Amino acid sequence: xxxxxxxxxxxxxxxxxxxxxxxxxxxxxxxxxxxxxxxxxxxxxxxxxxxxxxxxxxxxxxxxxxxxxxxxxxxxxxxxxxxxxxxxxxxxxxxxxxxxxxxxxxxxxxxxxxxxxxxxxxxxxxxxxxxxxxxxxxxxxxxxxxxxxxxxxxxxxxxxxxxxxxxxxxxxxxxxxxxxxxxxxxxxxxxxxxxxxxxxxxxxxxxxxxxxxxxxxxxxxxxxxxxxxxxxxxxxxxxxxxxxxxxxxxxxxxxxxxxxxxxxxxxxxxxxxxxxxxxxxxxxxxxxxxxxxxxxxxxxxxxxxxxxxxxxxxxxxxxxxxxxxxxxxxxxxxxxxxxxxxxxxxxxxxxxxxxxxxxxxxxxxxxxxxxxxxxxxxxxxxxxxxxxxxxxxxxxxxxxxxxxxxxxxxxxxxxxxxxxxxxxxxxxxxxxxxxxxxxxxxxxxxxxxxxxxxxxxxxxxxxxxxxxxxxxxxxxxxxxxxxxxxxxxxxxxxxxxxxxxxxxxxxxxxxxxxxxxxxxxxxxxxxxxxxxxxxxxxxxxxxxxxxxxxxxxxxxxxxxxxxxxxxxxxxxxxxxxxxxxxxxxxxxxxxxxxxxxxxxxxxxxxxxxxxxxxxxxxxxxxxxxxxxxxxxxxxxxxxxxxxxxxxxxxxxxxxxxxxx
Amino acid sequence: xxxxxxxxxxxxxxxxxxxxxxxxxxxxxxxxxxxxxxxxxxxxxxxxxxxxxxxxxxxxxxxxxxxxxxxxxxxxxxxxxxxxxxxxxxxxxxxxxxxxxxxxxxxxxxxxxxxxxxxxxxxxxxxxxxxxxxxxxxxxxxxxxxxxxxxxxxxxxxxxxxxxxxxxxxxxxxxxxxxxxxxxxxxxxxxxxxxxxxxxxxxxxxxxxxxxxxxxxxxxxxxxxxxxxxxxxxxxxxxxxxxxxxxxxxxxxx
Ligand SMILES: Nc1ncnc2c1ncn2[C@@H]1O[C@H](COP(=O)(O)OP(=O)(O)OP(=O)(O)O)[C@@H](O)[C@H]1O
Ligand SMILES: [Mg+2]
Numbered sequence: 001x002x003x004x005x006x007x008x009x010x011x012x013x014x015x016x017x018x019x020x021x022x023x024x025x026x027x028x029x030x031x032x033x034x035x036x037x038x039x040x041x042x043x044x045x046x047x048x049x050x051x052x053x054x055x056x057x058x059x060x061x062x063x064x065x066x067x068x069x070x071x072x073x074x075x076x077x078x079x080x081x082x083x084x085x086x087x088x089x090x091x092x093x094x095x096x097x098x099x100x101x102x103x104x105x106x107x108x109x110x111x112x113x114x115x116x117x118x119x120x121x122x123x124x125x126x127x128x129x130x131x132x133x134x135x136x137x138x139x140x141x142x143x144x145x146x147x148x149x150x151x152x153x154x155x156x157x158x159x160x161x162x163x164x165x166x167x168x169x170x171x172x173x174x175x176x177x178x179x180x181x182x183x184x185x186x187x188x189x190x191x192x193x194x195x196x197x198x199x200x201x202x203x204x205x206x207x208x209x210x211x212x213x214x215x216x217x218x219x220x221x222x223x224x225x226x227x228x229x230x231x232x233x234x235x236x237x238x239x240x241x242x243x244x245x246x247x248x249x250x251x252x253x254x255x256x257x258x259x260x261x262x263x264x265x266x267x268x269x270x271x272x273x274x275x276x277x278x279x280x281x282x283x284x285x286x287x288x289x290x291x292x293x294x295x296x297x298x299x300x301x302x303x304x305x306x307x308x309x310x311x312x313x314x315x316x317x318x319x320x321x322x323x324x325x326x327x328x329x330x331x332x333x334x335x336x337x338x339x340x341x342x343x344x345x346x347x348x349x350x351x352x353x354x355x356x357x358x359x360x361x362x363x364x365x366x367x368x369x370x371x372x373x374x375x376x377x378x379x380x381x382x383x384x385x386x387x388x389x390x391x392x393x394x395x396x397x398x399x400x401x402x403x404x405x406x407x408x409x410x411x412x413x414x415x416x417x418x419x420x421x422x423x424x425x426x427x428x429x430x431x432x433x434x435x436x437x438x439x440x441x442x443x444x445x446x447x448x449x450x451x452x453x454x455x456x457x458x459x460x461x462x463x464x465x466x467x468x469x470x471x472x473x474x475x476x477x478x479x480x481x482x483x484x485x486x487x488x489x490x491x492x493x494x495x496x497x498x499x500x501x502x503x504x505x506x507x508x509x510x511x512x513x514x515x516x517x518x519x520x521x522x523x524x525x526x527x528x529x530x531x532x533x534x535x536x537x538x539x540x541x542x543x544x545x546x547x548x549x550x551x552x553x554x555x556x557x558x559x560x561x562x563x564x565x566x567x568x569x570x571x572x573x574x575x576x577x578x579x580x581x582x583x584x585x586x587x588x589x590x591x592x593x594x595x596x597x598x599x600x601x602x603x604x605x606x607x608x609x610x611x612x613x614x615x616x617x618x619x620x621x622x623x624x625x626x627x628x629x630x631x632x633x634x635x636x637x638x639x640x641x642x643x644x645x646x647x648x649x650x651x652x653x654x655x656x657x658x659x660x
Numbered sequence: 661x662x663x664x665x666x667x668x669x670x671x672x673x674x675x676x677x678x679x680x681x682x683x684x685x686x687x688x689x690x691x692x693x694x695x696x697x698x699x700x701x702x703x704x705x706x707x708x709x710x711x712x713x714x715x716x717x718x719x720x721x722x723x724x725x726x727x728x729x730x731x732x733x734x735x736x737x738x739x740x741x742x743x744x745x746x747x748x749x750x751x752x753x754x755x756x757x758x759x760x761x762x763x764x765x766x767x768x769x770x771x772x773x774x775x776x777x778x779x780x781x782x783x784x785x786x787x788x789x790x791x792x793x794x795x796x797x798x799x800x801x802x803x804x805x806x807x808x809x810x811x812x813x814x815x816x817x818x819x820x821x822x823x824x825x826x827x828x829x830x831x832x833x834x835x836x837x838x839x840x841x842x843x844x845x846x847x848x849x850x851x852x853x854x855x856x857x858x859x860x861x862x863x864x865x866x867x868x869x870x871x872x873x874x875x876x877x878x879x880x881x882x883x884x885x886x887x888x889x890x891x892x893x894x895x896x897x898x899x900x901x902x903x904x905x906x907x908x909x910x911x912x913x914x
Contacts, residue, residue: 261779270766270773278761572757575718576818577746577771579739 006102010109013089019564020082023557025118027078030550031071032122032163033129037546038064039155040130041539056536062232070239070292072166074554077285079170081561083177090178104175111174115167119160126159127151133542137535194281200248207244210237218612222423223383224454227615234612238605239292246291246597247284254280267582271573272590275566286558287598293551294602294639295609297544302635303613304540306628307620308533314621315529319522320447321361321480323490325497326520327505328450330513331475334364335390335466338511339477345504346479349497355489357481361400363393363445366465366472372458375426375435379472384422385451387459387476388431388468391416394461397445408441410463416441421456421618431460432471448478450518454619474513487523494519532620552646559591559650563657570658584655591651599643603636661730663826663857664692664715669724671710671880684710686880688724692826692859697852699868700861701904702877708861711877712830715859716751717741729825746771750819752829752860756811758803758818764810765799768818775822782821789817793847809840816847820856827851829860833867845870865904869897878907 014021042060090103098106130152197203214237221227254277258264264273276283307314325346327334343362350357366388371381394416395407408416415429415436429438446459462468483490497519505511570583614628622628671685684707692698702708713719715726717733726733728748736744745751758767765786772782790796793813798806806814812832819827829848833841841864849870852858860871868874870893876884884903888896 265769265773265779265782267774267776270770271761274759274761274766569759569761572759573770574742575751575753575757576774577742578774579742581739582742582774 006105007109009093009106010113013086013106013110014113016089017082017086020085020561021114023553023561024078024082025114025121027550027553027557028075028114028118028163029121029125030546030553031067031075032118032159033126034543034546034550035064035067035071035162036123036126036152036155036159037130037133037542038067039158040127040152041134043152043154056532056539058228060539062228066232066235066239066296068162068166069236070289071163072169073239073243073285074289075166076170076173077282077289080173080177081282083174087177094178100179103178107174107178108171111167111171115164118167119163122163123151123156123159127155129542129546130155133538136542137538194277194279197247197251197281200251203244204248204252207241207248210241211245214238214241215608218608218610221612221615224615224618225382227612228619231612231616234609238295242291242601242605243285243288246288246601247281250276250280250284250287268585268589271586272593275569275590276594279562279565283594286554287594289554290551291598291601291605293547293554294599294643295605297547297551298602298606298632298635298639299609299613300540300547301544302632303617303628304533304536305635306624306631307617307622308537309631310622310624310627311529311533312526313624315522315525317623318621319520319525321359322482322487322522323357323494323497324447324478324480324520325501325518326448326450326476326478327501327517328367328474328476328515329505329511331366331469331473333511333513334475334477335469339364339479341509342477342501342505343479345501346497349500350483350493353493353496355483355485355493357483359400360479360481361397361447362477362479363389363397363447365389365393365446365476365478366468367451367474367476368472369451369455372422372424372429375424375428376430377458377460382455384456384458387446387457388465388472389445389459389461390465391461391463394445397447398443401443408461410461412463413437414439414463416461418442418444418459418461419457420444422458424458429460431462432468434467436460436462447480448476450516454615454621474515487521487526490521491524494521494524548642552650555595555646556650556653559654560657563654567658580659583658587651587655587658591647591654595643595647599640606632606636662691662727663694663696663729664859665727665730666690666715667725667727669711669714669726670722671707671714671719672722683880685714685721688877688880688882690875690882690885692857695852695855695857697848697858697870697872698860699871699874700859700877701863701865701868701874701900702883703907704863706877707880708877709830712828712859712861716749716828717745718751743775746774747822748825750822750824750827752812752815752819752827752832754831754834756803756808756815756835758811758814760803763800763802764795764806764814767803767814768799768821771818771822785821785823786817789820792850793817807840809836809843812836812840812844813847816844816851820851826857826859829858831861831863833862833864841867865897865900868900869893874900874903876903876907883907 038060042057042064093103093106094100214234217230217234217237221230254273257269257273258277263269325342327339327342333339339362347357366386368377368379368386369382369384370377370379370386371383372378372386377386391408391410398406398408410416413436415431415438417424417429417438418441427438428435430436441461444457444459445461446457451457483493485493498517501517501519505514505517507514570578573583574580610629610632614623614625617623617628666688669685669688670683673682673684674680675682688707688711700708700711710719714721717726717736721734733744758764759770762770768786768789769782772785786799787796790799793816795810795813795817798810798814803811803814812835816827816829816832819829832848833844836844845867848858848860852872858871860867862868872888874886874896875882876886878884884907886896886899886903891899
């Protein structure tokens with residue numbers, strides 16, 4: 001064959017099948033765009049420099065892999081349904097004298113064209129949208145926009161590489177579809193229904209195992225630091241599992257429904273069930289895609305909204321006093337008169353500034369990041385923040401928070417325990433080689449937020465912890481107070497206190513093992529926190545919007561393309577004697593059954609994801625289970641309304657196509 | 661009373677721009693008695709399909725009336741039309757019009773399912789029909805898995821299963837080879853013998869020669885008709901051929 005004919009054939013292959021290719025290319029552009037937006041946001045611009053940016057960056061980084069996996073599955077299926085419709089045309093080429101390798105060349109050129117257009121469009125749109133959203137983000141955060149260049153090279157290169165591989169796989173699959181079928185079956189195939197995949201039961205089983213595994217991970221995860229990695233493993237498992245379940249599930253359900261004669265041979269089920277089983281695999285894949293998009297949107301939007309809403313509450317928890325001073329140093333110095341020197345310095349400084357302090361709180365503690373094994377505390381492992389406090393200091397805090405109403409007393413062999421996030425359930429604890437009988441308290445005395453965030457907290461209150469001095473060398477001293485100044489002034493004060501104290505708490509002045517000297521204000525905390533939560537919310541909204549658009553596109557495409565397929569069938573049915581009302585009814589029943597499933601499955605996913613989401617949010621010091629549940633509920637409600645609207649509009653589009 | 665009565669039937673097509681007017685049917689009159697087997701012949705473009713579509717209420721006439729069992733079908737409400745058609749008319753299409761989403765069996769059940777009949781009743785009706793049409797063995801197959809002749813027999817079964825007053829067939833043998841044609845014609849004859857009224861449009865002289873009466877349509881009017889009377893199919897075949905030659909050469913027929 002002449003070389004020149006190939007591009008011509010390829011081009012006409014695409015343009016003759018416009019109805020199939022335009023939505024397909026749009027979908028490709030959409031997925032590439034989502035990927036490029038994420039990669040651009042990660043690689044330069046505001047996020048890396050933001051407070052908490054590193055955590056956000058690694059979340060988005062893993063998110064990009066999830067997105068790539070999802071895109072691969074989704075585009076793969078969209079393309080194979082296009083190829084299925086085109087088999088007749090390709091079979092005709094084959095019959096008219098083109099060899100299968102000739103056809104493969106044509107397909108290659110077609111795929112290159114589609115890939116080039118999609119990559120160009122996706123990268124351009126993605127870059128523009130990413131920059132716009134960055135500008136928006138900067139505006140919200142009152143920062144200067146416009147770091148970095150317009151185009152993020154990392155995003156372009158990675159995007160091209162990842163989607164290049166996806167397009168290559170898609171091309172190979174198309175060739176496979178042509179290669180392993182003879183000309184007659186190629187020509188005929190358009191009219192044949194889908195056959196159930198081989199080993200449908202195994203696919204279903206695999207899907208169940210993957211989903212169960214992912215759910216198990218989510219429900220049992222303990223440590224938020226490792227949760228992040230597991231979370232994305234679980235997400236990938238859920239994506240693959242959802243596809244497997246929806247595809248094999250729809251095949252099985254169709255089979256069961258057809259088997260029940262009383263159900264199947266009813267006017268309102270007969271047509272919808274037969275049409276669903278005619279395209280059961282494609283249906284399953286489409287629904288799985290919609291389900292995954294629903295889940296992603298709900299997770300992103302509800303968790304980021306939740307963090308944002310809770311900002312001030314979270315900060316108040318983390319900063320019980322408007323201004324705080326904390327020093328981490330040798331435990332021997334913490335439990336000595338030396339802390340009076342520091343306190344004196346603070347008061348002098350306040351006096352100089354003309355600010356007076358009130359409601360002072362002060363406590364000393366041993367601190368270690370370790371673990372509790374069989375009721376014994378150890379300094380190995382990074383699972384629990386462990387504090388040991390003297391009863392005297394604990395009672396001061398108790399008086400402070402209860403307004404002098406409460407106090408505790410302990411015997412020499414007794415310990416008071418405050419535990420949060422651990423599964424400790426014993427009635428004794430061993431610290432520094434001594435075993436104490438334990439009692440529980442539900443008041444957390446710890447007010448210093450400089451700990452490893454997201455870990456469990458375990459506080460031991462002892463009558464006389466001086467035995468610990470030999471064993472645990474590291475301690476913290478905390479001093480917090482309110483002032484008569486406003487938030488901004490308090491922030492300035494805390495800065496001055498840091499630099500002043502850093503010159504005071506030194507080796508020369510007799511302090512040992514100083515790890516840090518810190519002062520903080522609640523006002524600053526609130527501002528910092530809004531930067532993080534506001535940024536997260538913004539990114540959540542941007543990504544959700546893009547995902548929703550992609551979802552609407554998929555739903556619309558599904559409806560319209562099926563409409564064109566079904567049109568001639570409904571024409572025949574009309575001729576056989578089906579009224580328009582019956583047609584409408586059967587369409588509604590079909591669309592409804594099909595469209596209820598994805599959001600329903602998404603809600604199930606969400607319920608099982610709840611524990612791990614909560615764990616992840618605790619990395620941002622968030623711990624309000626009720627608020628999280630509430631936000632998710634509201635998001636689901638809003639989402640369902642939106643979804644119903646899309647369903648209504650697209651089913652009208654379907655009906656319009658069928659009715660013509 | 662005749663099962664079908666066609667009076668002064670006219671059908672004009674006006675092109676979309678309103679200029680051209682085609683008189684597909686000018687003035688068609690004929691009646692069909694209960695249990696008759698009538699074939700309609702005519703040149704391409706003479707209005708046969710148009711006529712049949714109007715008889716099946718798939719299309720509306722410009723003028724005149726169609727009475728089925730004495731009832732004017734123009735008087736049937738649009739919303740009840742599909743139901744009426746389903747219950748009274750069996751239509752066999754040239755292109756089979758089987759649905760590829762259904763097995764052969766389900767294709768045949770379709771009109772009954774739409775009428776809300778229970779599976780057991782449908783099944784009882786199916787058994788003798790499938791046996792008569794020789795499709796019992798392929799009921800579980802899909803349309804793409806069976807031959808053209810089998811498809812057409814399935815389509816006939818779908819028309820028969822509702823026990824319609826009249827079967828209308830538009831060139832039912834058009835897509836079949838001669839062997840399948842013969843089989844289908846034998847079937848129509850058989851069905852007719854059992855009392856079913858059949859009206860078929862055909863180009864094929866052989867197809868027409870199995871009918872009890874042949875109507876010829878020319879320029880939108882019934883031009884001529886031949887009764888089988890006592891003649892054999894072969895004799896009828898010759899008569900029809902002669903008539904067609906006359907029609908084509910424009911000669912008069914006595
Ligand atoms: N929808 C239409 N719009 C305009 N003119 C039409 C339409 N349908 C048919 N006609 C015209 O009406 C005339 C009769 O058409 P019809 O299809 O009834 O012929 P026919 O006898 O069935 O022909 P054939 O044997 O080729 O099937 C033709 O001239 C045709 O062009
Ligand atoms: Mg015709």
